Amino acid sequence: MNDAVPTVAAQAMTRVLPGPVPVTLVRDIDLAVMPGEFVAVTGPSGSGKSSLLYLLGLLDVPSSGKVLLQGAETAGLPADALADMRLARVGFVFQFHFLLPEFTALANVEIPMRRLRQRSDDEAAARARELLDGLGLADHAHKYPDQLSGGQRQRVAIARALANDPPLLLADEPTGNLDTRTAHLVFELFGRLAHEQGRSVVVVTHDQELAAMADRRIHIVDGAIVD
């Protein structure tokens, strides 16, 4: 793994919110996440964990420093190019499931694939079903989000994040709304996604016990990595 290219790497990455009183969200971050690595980011609330995640996922752009996605420079790319990179290479999971309420679980998982247009509709449907099956949701594929429990919805959201088979999976407090047992299951799943499928998984959590399940822990205070 030493000679491999990191899935995502940050170099001297700083993000400052401009304004009358500029706010530094993250400062001088150096970080590399290798394929197959499961990283947990911890820290007090407001420390910049989520901001770090958005920067790594190209949802936000650093004020200075660089983000490299699979070795590719992302600085200065237009918004559309960043969107295209997110579509194919990054999967996001948020604290709230953010499923589209008008679509069934299956249809929600199909959306990123239909946007990427690398699979036919039939192939997309088959893959969506496969992903839901793998997450134990085979019986719930045709239910709408409001007919699912919190844990089920979050798993649908994870299936959706995996739809285009991204090398990088980012999760922002994915277990914030789940009970402890379900939260453990979700973290075990992340571990498997990293170790068995070779993805890089970065999860933000404030739960130390869950963070201990990761390969590596990064602790952030006031926007900087402390250990």
Added chain:
Amino acid sequence: MALPLGLHIAVQHLLHRRRQTLTSLLGVALGVAFFIGIASMMQGFQRDFINRVINVAPHVTIKDEFRVPPPQPVEVAHPDAAVELRGIKPKDEVRGIRGARAIIDSLEEMPGVRVAPTLSGQILLRFGSKDVSANVTGIVPEKERRVTKLEEDLIAGSLDDLYTAANGIIIGEGIAQKAGIGVGDLISVVSPEGVVMKMKVVGIFSSGITLMDNFDTYALLKKAQVLQDRPNVINRIRIRLDDVEQAAPLAQRLEARFGYRTESWQEQSKNVLGIFVIQNAIMYSTVGAILIVACFGIFNVISTVVFEKTRDIGILKSMGFREGDIRRIFVYQGLIVGFVGMLIGWALGFGLVEFMGSIKFNMEGFIRSQGFILYKTPRHYAISGAMALTASTLAAWLPARRASRLNPVDIVRGAA
């Protein structure tokens, strides 16, 4: 599932706001339907009027008048002086078109031009105790029938009967009804010159144009000249053209050439044609107003959807949807409302026109008719459809643009 993704999401959004969607659909549909109904009615009436005028009246008329009175000699002599003239006595000259014969001959040589000389003037018809004032036009029947459709409009008698009766006169239907005159009746006719003549009604015409039917009568040119005490005078040269569109330019050329006031049919009916312009303006602004209201509806629905779907927009963007993808989702919604509203409006408009066509009533304005005169043309559908689609797309554009510019980080951070 075959729908493109953006369209699919747009349709889902609309289906989940059925009532609001339906309201804005209805707004667009009504705008389109009213446009088709009103346009068909107004243009039907206008085209009918113009057709009747073109058929009945001469296309160009040369009159024994001048547009600008001839200048006084003193004004010619001192063009820059301030001249005040008092007590001018106009010359008492015989009115009429001078050299009418020569003018007519030269006109008849033009291709596509038919000419009839006439003398028209005022008369008073007296029948029993009823007096009716009218215009009398002295005509030469064989020339007249080439220039106007008077002969076809006769509901009793014929043009040639003017020759067989000693003093024949043809009157309009309106006069006949007002005074209770029938064919064969003898009436007294008095002219402003004081000539009194007993005349026999040999025909009644109905042109459908109220003004003509109520005021016009026709006699032989010779009789009219006697009646007006203006022997051998012609004061109107009436011209009919093969190409109606040539009327205005020809009138201008003739006026420049002969000096006499020469009016095209457009100029003679310009008061009515002016009303048509105003009518059309009213129609377009009414329908425009309906569509604007409908657009506010669309704007409202889509703004609400954008507001409610902020989270969805955030997730779609984080997923890798471009700004254009997001914008398209919401513009599609406006387009769908506009398109479906247009189709419903077409159906309603078609029904409305058919319904109006089935109503029968007697109408007497500029023209007489039984019921609405409707003009049916695909153009009305095309215009209303284009207006609906443009308006609804514009109404959707603003909220769509706002949606596309939402920052996903703000959304996920705000909700997380």
